Amino acid sequence: MFKNLLRSLETIEKTKQLSIPIKTDSKGYIDKQCPNTDCEFLFKVNENDWRNIFRDEVVWCPMCGHSAEPKQWFTIAQVEHVKTEALTVLQGHINQAMRDDAQKFNSRKSRNNFISMSMNVSGGHSRTFIFPAAATEAMQLEIQCEKCSSRFAVIGSAYFCPACGHNSVERMFQDSLRKIRAKKDNMELVRAAFDAVGKKDDGELTCRSLIETCLQDGVTAFQKYCEKLYEMNPGAATPPFNAFQRLAQGSDLWHAVIGIGYNDLLSTKQLDALNILFQKRHLLAHSEGIVDDKYIKMSGDKTYKVGQHIGVSGFEVDDLVESLTKLATGLRASAHYPPALIG
Template identity: 40%
Template sequence: MFEETIRALKQLSNEKSALSFSADDDNYFDRECPAPECLAQFKVLMADWKEKVRDEEVFCPFCGHAADAQKWWTQEQLEYARDVALAKIQAAIGGALRRDAQSFNQRHFGGGFISISMKVDSRPQHVPIPYAAAAPMRLKIACAECGCRYAVVGAAYFCPSCGANAAELVFDLTTQGIRQSLDAIDFIKAAISDADTAENTCRLIVESALQNAVTAFQRIAEALHARIAPTTKVRRNAFQSLAEGSALWTAAIGHGYEKHLSAVEMEQLVMPFQQRHLLAHTQGIVDVDYIKKTTDARFKIGQRLVIKRETVAEALTLIEKLTHGLRDDVMCMNESNFAPQLKRIESGED
C-alpha cells in the first residue's frame, strides 16, 4: 500500500547532500566556539578558512579552545541546515504519500455502504531562506605568525588557524573598538524606538566595554610578563588584580605599576577592575569585598552597579597609559640584555 513512501525513505537514507553557506559582504565566514562555557562567535576570511585553517584543529580566538573544523557551526547555521533537511524530507515523503494515496483511491471498492479514500495535505512547503552571514564585525585581525585573517567583536587573543597568542597585536585594536562602541551609544539609543530596550542595550554596551578593557589589559600584561620572566609561574587571572600584577612586575624587573601611574591614578583604576569582577561573577550585584576594596560609597551591599560611559572612557585611558609603560619596560629590558653582546661585537671580542 505504501510502496512509493517506502521507496522514498530508502532513497533518502542513501543520499548525502552538501549545504553551502554564504559569507558576508567582505567574504568573512561565521564561526562559533563549541565550548559550552564560551560559545563566542567570530569570523574567518573564507579563503583563509579553506586554505590556512587545518581540518584537524581550529582555535577559538576568545578562549583558545581547540577542536576539529567540523565543530564550529553557529546556531543559526545549524538551524538553517535542519530547516533544509526537514524541507527536503517533507517534499520527498509528501510526494510519495500523494502517489500512494492516488493509487489506493483508484483501487478502492465503491457502491457499498462505506467508501474509503485517502487525502494528503498538499499545502505549500516552507522554503528556508539561505543563511546569510551577519554584518561585518568591528575588529579585523591578521595573524602575525601564519597570516590568517579573522574578525571579532570585543577582545580576542588567539589565531583560529595556528593558535598564536595575539594579545600584543590586538590590544591597540581592542581599545580603538571600545572607544568606537562608546561613541556610538547615542546613535544606538536614538535608533531603537522602545525606550526600555534602548536603555538596556546601551547599558550592556557600556558594561561590555568595561569588561573588554580590563580583559585586554590582562592578556597583554600576561604576554609582556612572559617575555621578561618566561620561567615564572603566574596564577591564572593574576593580572586581573592590580596589586598582584604590580607585585609580579616588581619581582621581575624591580619596580611595579607605580612607575607609570600615580597613587591617585592607581586608586582610580582599582574601582573599574573591581566592577569588572562583579559583572563577571555576581551579575553586577555589589558585595562586601567590593565595598572593602573600593570604598565606593555610592552603592550598598545587594544593589546593582550603575556604570557610566565616562567612567569606562577614563579607565580605558589609564589602562592605555599603564600598558604603554609596561611596553617601555620590556623594551628597556631587551636593550639592556642586548647591550653586553653589542659591546663585545663592537670591541671585536665576538
Template identity: 60%
Template sequence: MSNSFKELEDLKSVSVGIDNDEKGYIDKQCPSEECEFLFKVNNDDWLNIFKDEAVWCPMCRHEAPSDQWFTIAQIEHAQKETLTVVEGLLGKAFSNMTRNFNQGQSKNSFVSISMKYKGSNSRTFTIPAKAAEAMELDIKCEKCHSRFSVLGSAFFCPACGHNSVTQTFSDSLRKIKAKIDNIDVVRKALTTASSKDEAELTCRSLQETCISDGVVAFQKLCEGLYEAYGKAPFNAFQRLEQGSELWEKAIKKGYADWLTSDQITKLNILFQKRHLLAHNEGIVDEKYITKSGDSVYKVGQRIVVSPNDIESLLAILKKLSEGLIEGCGVV
C-alpha cells in the first residue's frame, strides 16, 4: 500500500510555468500593497539582465527580490494548479491501491472481497499561467537596455531603477494630450452622472491643469539634462529668458535656435498664464500684462485656457525638448 503513495510522498514542490505574450514579455506586478502596478518585462532580459537581489517597480520604485514579482493572477493560478496536481496524485494513489488490492485476492476463495474507488481523475501535471494581453507602451532603458512595457506611464526601469528624464517628459506630454483629447468624453459622462455645472467646472479645471503639467514637465526635463553642466538656480527653467541663457552658456544654443519668434512669444504667454493660475487664481494683474505682452486681457479679467492653447503648448515643448536633448548629446 505504501508504494501506491510513493509518488505523492516524493513530491517536494509543484512547478507551474508562466507563458510569454505574443511579443515575448512576461507579466509582473509590484508587491507593494499600496501600488500593485502591473507591467511586463522581456523574458530574455529577465533571465539575462535582471538581478535576483533587486527589481524595481516602474511606477513607485518599490524595491524587492526578483521572486516577489509574481502577479496576483499568477499566484492564484499556481495555487489552483498545485491543488489539482495533489488531488490527481491522491486519486492515482487510491486507484493503484484499489487495483493492487483486487489483484491480490484469490479467485478460489470461498469469500470474495473487492474494492472500488470512485474519486477524481484530476491531472497530475500543471498548465502554465496564461499571459495577459500585450501592453501598449514599450520602453527600453537608456542605461541598462532592458525592455519592459506598461499601460499609461512608467518612471523607473525595473531592472536597474534608473529614472529617465526624457522618458518621464515624454510620458508627461502623452498624459496632457490624453487629457485634452478626452475632454468631451469626460464632459458627456459627468453631465449624465451629475450635472452640466459640475461637468463644466471639471473640464475647465482639466484644461487649466494641462498648462501647469506642461510647464512643470519641461522644468524637470531641463533640470535633469542640466545636471551634466552644473546646478541651475531654483526654478530657473520656469522662466524662459533665464533658462535660455543657461543653455546658451552650457551648450552654445538657446531657445531661439529651435523656435521661431512667434513660438517663443506664445510659449511665454502660456508660461505666464500658468504662473497666474498658480498664484493669482487666474485673475489678470499688471505684472501678467507686462511679462506676457498679452494684449487680449485687461487687469481684473480672468484668463481662459483653450484646447488650442494646450495643442500649441504640446507642439512647442516637443520641438524645444527635441532640440535640447540633441544639443545635450542624449541618445
C-alpha cells in the first residue's frame, strides 16, 4: 500500500548531501561571515575569486584576522536557510510519495460492494525543488588585495585580505582616516537622532565625545603607520615605545634613517597646529581634557589657562586628517619603499 512512501524514505536515507545554491549579488559577490562568535563580521567575496584564488585550506576574516576552513564561512542567515530548505524539500518528497500511494490505492476498485474505501492525503509541504539562498544587498566598500588580487567587499573597514591574510598598512591607515571623517561629518545626524527622542543633552555629550575620539583615532593610526614603515628600513633600530605619538621624537627618528623630517613635509604653521592637536589628544587620554602646565608648555597653546577643559572643533579634525595624510604620503615617497612591501 505504501510502496512509494517506503521507496522515498529509502532514497532520503541514502542521501548524504543536499546541494543548496547561494545567489550572488548584483555585482557577482557572495555573502560570508566570520565564524568567530566574538566577531561574526559580515563581508562579501567575488564568486570567481572564491573559486580561483582562495585557498582550500584557510580563509581569513577581514576585520579580526580569524582563520578557519572555507566551509566554516557560511553566514548565519545562509545556515538557517539551508535548514529550512532541507526540511521543506524532504517533507515535500514524503508528501508526494504519500499522495502517489493514495492515488494508486483509490484507482483500484473495491471488490466488496458493501464497503467503499478511499485514501486522502491533505496538508504538508508539496515542494520538492530548492530555492537558492538569497544574497544581501551590495556593500559599499569594494577592495582588491594588493598581494593576491582577490576582490572582497565590506561595510566600514577591513584590515586583512580574506584570501591570503595580507595586512595592508596603507589600507588600514586610509580606513582610519575615513572613519574619522565619517564621525565628524555625521554629527548632525547624531544630534537629530537624540533630539527625536527628547534627549538633546545626551546628543551634545555624545557628539563631543565622538569628535574628541577623532584625535585619538588619528594619532593611533599615524603611530601604527609609521611603526610599520619604519621597521621595513634595514638600518632602523627598534624605536622607543609609542615614539611616533610624539611629533618631535618621531621626526628625529625619520630624519636619522631617510634624511627627511616632518618640517620638510609640513609648513611651520601646519606643524605647530598638528602639535597642538597631538597634545590635546594626550590631555584627553590622560587628564580628561583638563589643561595643566605641561600642556601649555608642550603645545605652546596660549588660548587656555590651567584648569580649563580643552575643546575640539570640526575644523581641527579636518586639519588633523590633512596634515597626517601629507606626512604619510611624504614619508612613503621619500623612503622609496616598494609598494609590494606595504600594500
